[in-house]
Amino acid sequence: MSVGSVRSNSGKRTEPKEKRRLQLIQATIRSIARHGLSDTTVSTVSTAAGLSQGIINLHFQSKEKLLLETLAYIVDEYKILWEKALKEAGDSSAERLAALLQVDFHPRVCDRNKLSVWFAFWAESKSRPTYRKLCAGRDKEYDAVIFELCKNIISEGKYSGIDAELAARGLSALTEGLWLDMLVNPRNMSRDYARKVSMAYLFHLFPRHYPELNKE
């Protein structure tokens, strides 16, 4: 076989494996969204993927590992979107902060299936340290950046009476609360409206940095 055919072979042998894993992770997300984490079984997942039962242990050794990789997948996806937003955003702290919040309401993040997964794992994180650790990575970095940006904005805008940490924590908590509303009660909280609520908070905090929000 020529080098070319070897390359295409390796593409066919290793790629499908990665594709299968992705396919199964996506089936897991759908299953958690549809049945809940408690009622997500090897059977619901493999059925959702249109494959046989044994496939999960073949590719992930155990159901537990599949769940962990599913969480990791979602955490990673979020992180990537977030870093991309930071890279593409302008230099000003105000722009950067706004860009980050936009990510939180990006369709790929606010997908209700994925929100199901986030909250399923958060809900169990108290009893499962492994879950908490996976999420903690996200939170820590996230919090630090938000805090830094708030601090900059406050000093730039000479906002008095605003504590940077209180503001940052508020912004972060607000996002999570809005996610919860979108998950639990999507009719009363659309993605678009959630973003508006978030932006309204930003405006009230830093009115001189976000004049345009006033008019929306």
Next chain:
Amino acid sequence: MSVGSVRSNSGKRTEPKEKRRLQLIQATIRSIARHGLSDTTVSTVSTAAGLSQGIINLHFQSKEKLLLETLAYIVDEYKILWEKALKEAGDSSAERLAALLQVDFHPRVCDRNKLSVWFAFWAESKSRPTYRKLCAGRDKEYDAVIFELCKNIISEGKYSGIDAELAARGLSALTEGLWLDMLVNPRNMSRDYARKVSMAYLFHLFPRHYPELNKE
């Protein structure tokens, strides 16, 4: 059995019965907090209650009903505290709103075990309409009152550029987000600090109504 004996027994039998049910509900809360909802079994609950396995079907017919009543118990408790706060609060909308937010950070509400239960059920609410309905009751009334109070305050204070609904939704979401932080990462988010974050938001929204918050 004569009517008389039934009646006299009913006093003795139903009271302990109610106590057993409460005892089991509290054991359920502890079990969900400790093991997660997925790993909460009839056995973990009855062990936590110091009773035998059969006790749950005896008093609740099924595990599912026990879970529902546990959720109902927490929802009710929250509602009661909330109504009590409204009744005891002053007449001004600002006072009433602040009083309500205080309830959200009341030790009895913010108990981490109970937060575990809230989020456990929220996480599954997408797949279990019964859960959602139980929570929906709380949310609807809650949202309506908060909204009304915000509207009053805005008109009283002639706050321009504040949409009452956006503000109300923000306040409500913020609380939920702070609850999540307290659940997932209690070291970084104490009950006290959460309340401060919440109050800080209130202040930024309605500075002329909450001057005292400025100094804290």
Next chain:
Amino acid sequence: MSVGSVRSNSGKRTEPKEKRRLQLIQATIRSIARHGLSDTTVSTVSTAAGLSQGIINLHFQSKEKLLLETLAYIVDEYKILWEKALKEAGDSSAERLAALLQVDFHPRVCDRNKLSVWFAFWAESKSRPTYRKLCAGRDKEYDAVIFELCKNIISEGKYSGIDAELAARGLSALTEGLWLDMLVNPRNMSRDYARKVSMAYLFHLFPRHYPELNKE
């Protein structure tokens, strides 16, 4: 409750438990004999016992533990018969040795079902140290006693050219070989004939101690 009732209660609550375990162990022996160790499943055992599948994990935690306790049961039973035989035997070494060999062909030991179990575990003992350890207890003591008795007999009878250890090892191996024949080919090797073979060996070793065997 009186002391009496407590006693009868404990008899009813703990005895059945022990009875169930015995019942399951006996079902296991039958299953190994009938299906072989490889094909002995939780299902074959519980069916043999006339009970449900869950019963095994209820009483033995796992199938593996049931198997170990089954082996231990058979080892123990053998040991008890053996010690009883020693206690009841006369004082002379010749009598004692003969008594021990009688045990090896006792109906309760040579039961073909039980032989199945012995050989099933011996066959796996190379790969499963736990099995070997359980059997090793028996072997060691057994060998030591047989050796001692042979030594005494040899010195008493002034048998020249007989090594006590060779004789003892031979006697012990002969028994095991006869067991195998009874297991694998019961039509050609009855319990009675096996005993005769064993006794014939004894006679050839120590003719002056076992004159009566000559005539049989």
Next chain:
Amino acid sequence: MSVGSVRSNSGKRTEPKEKRRLQLIQATIRSIARHGLSDTTVSTVSTAAGLSQGIINLHFQSKEKLLLETLAYIVDEYKILWEKALKEAGDSSAERLAALLQVDFHPRVCDRNKLSVWFAFWAESKSRPTYRKLCAGRDKEYDAVIFELCKNIISEGKYSGIDAELAARGLSALTEGLWLDMLVNPRNMSRDYARKVSMAYLFHLFPRHYPELNKE
């Protein structure tokens, strides 16, 4: 395909085919010795052979057939060694009998891996007639020859009080028992010592035919 190509291929295709089969049989022996028959899987065998999973069904159709052929291989090997010994032995019955027993302790027979296989199948022979039949071939012929030789020796040596069948059965059982000891407890029973035990028995039976054994 032309006849010619078939013929020329048959040399190339069937030879390696036979080699593969042998390779897999040997891997099976190692696997049974290492993991036990219960834990010998298609995977343990193919791994031991350094080949892929599918190879077994390719060459043996099923796992069961591989096991049967493995047993047959060992039975055959034993038979061949045995027949060769008979052919090469002298004419006297005593020599022939001794030669046969030598085979039983030949390194190729007493290999602990192979003993594992023997006993694995013997242990299951009660529940699997197919296994028993495979072994029965060996036993029958073996027993007949041993018996014949003993009979000759007895009549030659005018040994009184010795029943030929009892002696033959004893010899055969002794060998099997010694094999078991070598398998289960190799530290206490070396191949060399086992042979000595066997020879000691022979001496005691027929002292006038085996004078040399006396001195060893």
Next chain:
DNA sequence: AATGAATGAGGGTTCATTCAT
């Protein structure tokens, strides 16, 4: 001829529920 991804029947185990005590 050989591979190894995929299958699915059947394994051991868990657990909500029942019921005799």
Next chain:
DNA sequence: CATGAATGAACCCTCATTCAT
């Protein structure tokens, strides 16, 4: 009212077998 032994459905996982490559 309370227990806990027993059940059996459903879980996760293993593994002999198939088949496209």
